[in-house]
Amino acid sequence: MPSSALLWGLQIAFLSPALALILVTLYGATTAEVGWVLAIYNAGGFIASLLLPAYADRKHDYLGPMLACGVLTVLLAAVLATVTSLQLATIALIVIGGPAGVGSSMLYAHLRHSGARPADVVNTRAIVSVAWIAGPPLATFIIGWFGNRAVLLAIAAVAVLNIVTTLIMISQGRVAQTSGAHPAAAPPARDEPPVGxxxxxxxxxxxxxxxxxxxxxxxxxxxxxxxxxxxxxxxxxxxxxxxxxxxxxxxxxxxxxxxxxxxxxxxxxxxxxxxxxxxxxxxxxxxxxxxxxxxxxxxxxxxxxxxxxxxxxxxxxxxxxxxxxxxxxxxxxxxxxxxxxxxxxxxxxxxxxxxxxxxxxxxxxxxxxxxxxxxxxxxxxxxxxxxxxxxx
CATH class of the missing domain: 1.20.1250.20 (MFS general substrate transporter like domains)
Structure with missing residues (x-):
């Protein structure tokens, strides 16, 4: 779990500060176009962060969607590295990047579903903050030494590690089910929120x-x-x-x-x-x-x-x-x-x-x-x- 939190934090810390630079250097976007693309991208992420968690709640499974988010991140990095037009890059950010960005939300949801205490969730959030301390300077270093597309390769590499850690957690969950050792689950879902x-x-x-x-x-x-x-x-x-x-x-x-x-x-x-x-x-x-x-x-x-x-x-x-x-x-x-x-x-x-x-x-x-x-x-x-x- 800590490794997964660190990797999701690194993935976001690589992409978020570098995205505007990628749009400008790889696709020739103007400042105004960067603003519009980021706004549309965030709108797509807003919708995805409502739909994907709702699906996960119905299935009572958060690791499966988190695994899909890792796969989508690899796909997004590959598409952004190969397309040449701003329009195609924008479509990729909406269709692929929006759902891919929900991965960290699924991690926190899995923690809650598995019965983690609030202190455990906050500690996991602290690990993500550690990634944000190192992520932006490291992304800047990669861009400076290896070029703008290199940061996309770094994002894909981190996403692959995310996939591996998620698969390990899925495997551990199956072993726990087989052995009969079930973690304390969060209260079952119901339509009316308890606070009103x-x-x-x-x-x-x-x-x-x-x-x-x-x-x-x-x-x-x-x-x-x-x-x-x-x-x-x-x-x-x-x-x-x-x-x-x-x-x-x-x-x-x-x-x-x-x-x-x-x-x-x-x-x-x-x-x-x-x-x-x-x-x-x-x-x-x-x-x-x-x-x-x-x-x-x-x-x-x-x-x-x-x-x-x-x-x-x-x-x-x-x-x-x-x-x-x-x-x-x-x-x-x-x-x-x-x-x-x-x-x-x-x-x-x-x-x-x-x-x-x-x-x-x-x-x-x-x-x-x-x-x-x-x-x-x-x-x-x-x-x-x-x-x-x-x-x-």
């Missing part, structure tokens, strides 16, 4: 806002550091690197806390850390303050990216649907981040207004989550995602 539909809708909307502000902070930081803070762009890279390095211990730490405290309470602390981080950035004046704020950024991400995943899995009993819905809050949040940057930058504060707006939206997300928790509590559910978990 209103609570799910509110918490999902809140996470779209939280994911949007998180994406905004990462997207605009380099521009903000160079144009507003008047620092060398190197400091933005150092800040992002420090935040990425701190994400791993933050995820592990907050994963352990899920055994003692409610998920909504931990996410509330992450929201407060996010508000402090964005306000701090809005008024930061030098590199020391920029770096000193990164622990707040890491804790904010740990709650949104780690505990948030387990919260969705616990409030929606179908592992595939819950994980797919959570992953789509990130996709929608990335879309929403564009207007946040656009409208925030035209305020009297300039680019600093982007982070003030992010702080305000994070506060709005916290309030919506609080409202969703109150609705859940009034419905009388005993879901440990919402109510404190007894210890001892």
């Amino acid at each position: 539909r209103a609570g799910v809708v509110l918490i999902t909307a809140a996470f779209v806002l939280l994911q949007a502000t998180n994406a905004t902070g990462m997207t605009i930081l380099t521009v903000y550091v160079t144009e507003t803070m008047r620092l060398d762009g190197m400091w933005a890279g150092i800040a992002l690197g420090v935040a990425a390095a701190l994400e791993v211990p933050a995820l592990i730490g907050i994963g352990r806390l899920t055994e003692r405290f409610s998920s909504l309470g931990l996410i509330a602390t992450s929201c407060l850390a996010g508000i402090a981080y964005y306000l701090g950035l809005a008024f930061a004046a030098g590199p020391v303050a920029l770096i000193a704020l990164q622990p707040l950024n890491a804790w904010s991400f740990a709650g949104i990216g780690g505990v948030g995943l387990t919260l969705f899995q616990r409030m929606i009993p179908r592992p595939g649907l819950s994980t797919g819905l959570y992953m789509n809050t990130r996709r929608i949040g990335s879309i929403v981040s564009g207007p946040i940057i656009a409208f925030g930058s035209i305020t009297a504060l300039g680019q600093r207004g982007i982070f003030v707006a992010s702080a305000a939206l994070t506060l709005a997300g916290l309030l919506i989550i609080s409202l969703g928790g109150r609705i859940t509590t009034k419905k009388g559910t005993a879901d440990p995602a919402v109510l404190p978990v007894p210890t001892g």
Whole structure:
């Protein structure tokens, strides 16, 4: 399982930062065309991350679809390496790349289905963060030394290893069934979510806002550091690197806390850390303050990216649907981040207004989550995602 998480993280960390460069260098795409292709590609991924998990939930099998995602990734790399037109590459990204990108969701769904604790899921998410620390620099190195198509070969190689690890997990599952050693399964799926539909809708909307502000902070930081803070762009890279390095211990730490405290309470602390981080950035004046704020950024991400995943899995009993819905809050949040940057930058504060707006939206997300928790509590559910978990 840890090997699979590391490989899926590497696969995404190779493709995501390099995709725009691949479109420009291999197919001659303009900046506007890159934007449209990525938007269409993400739309295809959005649909795939709803349909494929729903199929997996019906079959109660998540490793089979995950294996198919690995095979599709190899096929995608081969097609992108051979086609010569942007139109064909776009079709390949929609038809093949969309479903292929659901593999990591299937891994988390399999964890939930097999009875893993929330701490185990968060720890697995921490392994993916480790891959993101090494993945983008390694992809840049491969492109620089071996050319743009070489990164597609690297992605295919990682996908082959993904296929191997998935086959091993499938084989282990069959051996366990034969020997009669069955893992504790997650609660069976049922149509009505245990927290109630209103609570799910509110918490999902809140996470779209939280994911949007998180994406905004990462997207605009380099521009903000160079144009507003008047620092060398190197400091933005150092800040992002420090935040990425701190994400791993933050995820592990907050994963352990899920055994003692409610998920909504931990996410509330992450929201407060996010508000402090964005306000701090809005008024930061030098590199020391920029770096000193990164622990707040890491804790904010740990709650949104780690505990948030387990919260969705616990409030929606179908592992595939819950994980797919959570992953789509990130996709929608990335879309929403564009207007946040656009409208925030035209305020009297300039680019600093982007982070003030992010702080305000994070506060709005916290309030919506609080409202969703109150609705859940009034419905009388005993879901440990919402109510404190007894210890001892």
